[in-house]
Amino acid sequence: MKLTLKVWRQQGPNDKGGFATYQVEANEHMSFLEMLDVLNQQLIEKKEEPVAFDHDCREGICGACSMVINGQPHGPMQKTTTCQLHMRHFKDGDTIYIEPFRAQAFPVVKDLVVDRSAFDRIIQAGGYISVDTGQAQDGNAILIPKETASEAFDAATCIGCGACVAACPNASAMLFVSAKISHLALLPQGKIEASRRVQRMVKQMDEEGFGRCSNVTACEAECPKGISVSHIARMNREFLKSVFGAPEAV
Amino acid sequence: MGWFSKFLTSSLGQKVVMSLTGLFLIVFLVVHLAGNLQLLADDGGRSFNEYAHFMTHSPLIKTISYLLYAFILLHAFQGWALWRKNRLARGAQPYAVHRLRAVNTNPRIASRMGWIGTVIFVFILVHMYQFWFKMKIGDIGVVRYDGQEVKDLYTLVATTYQNLGFVLFYVVSMVVIGAHLWHGFQSSFQTLGINHSKYSPLIHFLGKLYAIVIPLGFALIPIVFFVKHA
Numbered sequence: 001m002k003l004t005l006k007v008w009r010q011q012g013p014n015d016k017g018g019f020a021t022y023q024v025e026a027n028e029h030m031s032f033l034e035m036l037d038v039l040n041q042q043l044i045e046k047k048e049e050p051v052a053f054d055h056d057c058r059e060g061i062c063g064a065c066s067m068v069i070n071g072q073p074h075g076p077m078q079k080t081t082t083c084q085l086h087m088r089h090f091k092d093g094d095t096i097y098i099e100p101f102r103a104q105a106f107p108v109v110k111d112l113v114v115d116r117s118a119f120d121r122i123i124q125a126g127g128y129i130s131v132d133t134g135q136a137q138d139g140n141a142i143l144i145p146k147e148t149a150s151e152a153f154d155a156a157t158c159i160g161c162g163a164c165v166a167a168c169p170n171a172s173a174m175l176f177v178s179a180k181i182s183h184l185a186l187l188p189q190g191k192i193e194a195s196r197r198v199q200r201m202v203k204q205m206d207e208e209g210f211g212r213c214s215n216v217t218a219c220e221a222e223c224p225k226g227i228s229v230s231h232i233a234r235m236n237r238e239f240l241k242s243v244f245g246a247p248e249a250v
Numbered sequence: 251m252g253w254f255s256k257f258l259t260s261s262l263g264q265k266v267v268m269s270l271t272g273l274f275l276i277v278f279l280v281v282h283l284a285g286n287l288q289l290l291a292d293d294g295g296r297s298f299n300e301y302a303h304f305m306t307h308s309p310l311i312k313t314i315s316y317l318l319y320a321f322i323l324l325h326a327f328q329g330w331a332l333w334r335k336n337r338l339a340r341g342a343q344p345y346a347v348h349r350l351r352a353v354n355t356n357p358r359i360a361s362r363m364g365w366i367g368t369v370i371f372v373f374i375l376v377h378m379y380q381f382w383f384k385m386k387i388g389d390i391g392v393v394r395y396d397g398q399e400v401k402d403l404y405t406l407v408a409t410t411y412q413n414l415g416f417v418l419f420y421v422v423s424m425v426v427i428g429a430h431l432w433h434g435f436q437s438s439f440q441t442l443g444i445n446h447s448k449y450s451p452l453i454h455f456l457g458k459l460y461a462i463v464i465p466l467g468f469a470l471i472p473i474v475f476f477v478k479h480a
Contacts, residue, residue: 006346019346071347097347104341169350169361170336174261202262211339212261212332215437216360221351229353233445236262240443243257 001026001092005039007051008099010108017108019097028088032075033058033065035087036098052111060084060224063159066166067112068099073163073222081161081224101166105173105209116162118208119176123160125204126197127180129189142188155183157225164219164227170211175219177205178235179227185238195242202239264332269441271325272434276460278318283467290474295404296395303400306385326371333364354454360433366426373423380410411475420472424465431461 003024010017024042026035033055040050056064065082069075075085090096098112106114144152156179164175181198184190190197213232220229257263285305288298305311350357359366384390384406391402410416435457439445444453 017343068345068347071345071349072351099345099347102341102343102345104339167350169340169357171339171341172336202260206261209339210261211336212265213441214332214336214360214363215355215433215440216350216357217353217355218350218357218361220353229440230445230447230450233440233443235443236265236441237443239260239262240266243253243263248253 001028001087001090001094003035003090003093004095006095006097007039007111009051009111010100012110013107026087028086030087031058031083032069032085032087033083052109052113054113055083058083061159063161066101066114066116066161066163068097068101068166070097073101073166074161074224078221079224079226081159084224101162103162103165103171103210105171106162106165114162116160118210119160119162119173121208122173122177122201122204123180126193126200127184129184129193131189144187148186152183152186155179155186155227155231158183158223158227159225161224163222163224165210167218167222168211168213169216169218170214172213172219173205173208173210174213174232174235175223175227175229177201178231181238182231182234185234194238195246198235198238198242202235264328265441267328268325268332269438271321271328272438274318274321275325276431276435276438279464283464286471287467289404289407289471295393295402295408298404298407299393299400299402300395302385302403303398306401322374326367329364329367355433355436359429360437363430363433366430369426370423370430373419373426376419377423380416381406407471408475408479411472412479414476417472417476421469424469427468428461428465431464432458435460 003026005022005024006019007022008017009020022039022042024035024039026038030038033053036051036053043050054064054066056062058065060081060083063081066073067082069082069085074080074082075089077085077089100106100108100112100114101116102114105118106116109115158176158179160176162173162176165171165173168175181201184197185194215229215232217229220227258267285301286298288301289295291297305315350361352360381403385401385403390406392399393402394400411420436450436454439450439453444450
């Protein structure tokens, strides 16, 4: 299949950037990233700079791949990362716009690569549990209802790719942050630090310059893991509980 | 009180302010409509005029109405501050192609609440000038019921709604308010953390019902007056 690609090219964070047009020959069994590999091979052969893009596992579980394809983070297929998106979902002769995830808090590093370290700093602010070293717990020592475990697991499937931010008209990171808060708040091990966690992570999220959620739910629609906005509601509950319930300011 | 001001300025706190003031305004609209439907009573405006007299003289109602003005302004200013913040967060470079999908909301409305709200704010200003300001400050006629002198707001309303321009303005404004409520009703519950597999479908349904029925009720008044006197 013959494709016309309009790819965002940007030398560095301070470069203005713009679209470059390329023709590429792909086949429908390729993943989207493999199609870009073909493009880069062509560029290298022509002694041109290949297109920079993030990728790692190419199995849909690492959260490295990003990019907005024809106006949608991770492309047109729901619950699919860019690396798992296959070219059979496009037609011969299609023109495809490829842009980086855009948000003030995700500055472009180069071409389609953006700096998502804001997410790392939010996790460092409280997205963990403190565990003493020692013997491993007996498997069934702490009983957790199946429904609770499943709900926590659903939240834990967040791969932190940032598609929620890219899709949100407000560039809000609340689906990501709420998935991390929800995952830990649901489980007994996470309850101990729950109050401190939600306050610190929300504070860090605000400081990173993400927008404020206005419940558009574009995040859930574009999330490659289909994380539900019900986790945002849980984060709101956790936050209100910690602000009004905790005996002192965190 | 440091913790409280920190809460109010946090992203989630700002949203709670939007949600609570919004819910207050949602309750207000029900009361406002219930009172205004008396305009349609076939008694030459007596019940409406007496109601308007009561509403402007009861100390309790007066207190609540000052609270109402404050909440409208708070909702508007907080909304404006959020809109500005969100625009900054989106960054200077827009997407060349952008497709907005959503789950269980209308994304075209949800992503334009600020603009829709601005139109509503202008509507409120015009609306307040036309009726509230003219009744309070302007000299409108008076009527006597059982010896008591009451301002004749009914006649002011009736003459205003003989103007087709104003009727259209009110009806279109009600459609805009309906759009705002279509998203705002359920959104305010989500912001407060009320999202439950048992109750959320009901909240969504009630929100849509409310967003249709209440603006429709309001829109009916100018239409009825216009048709009656045309």
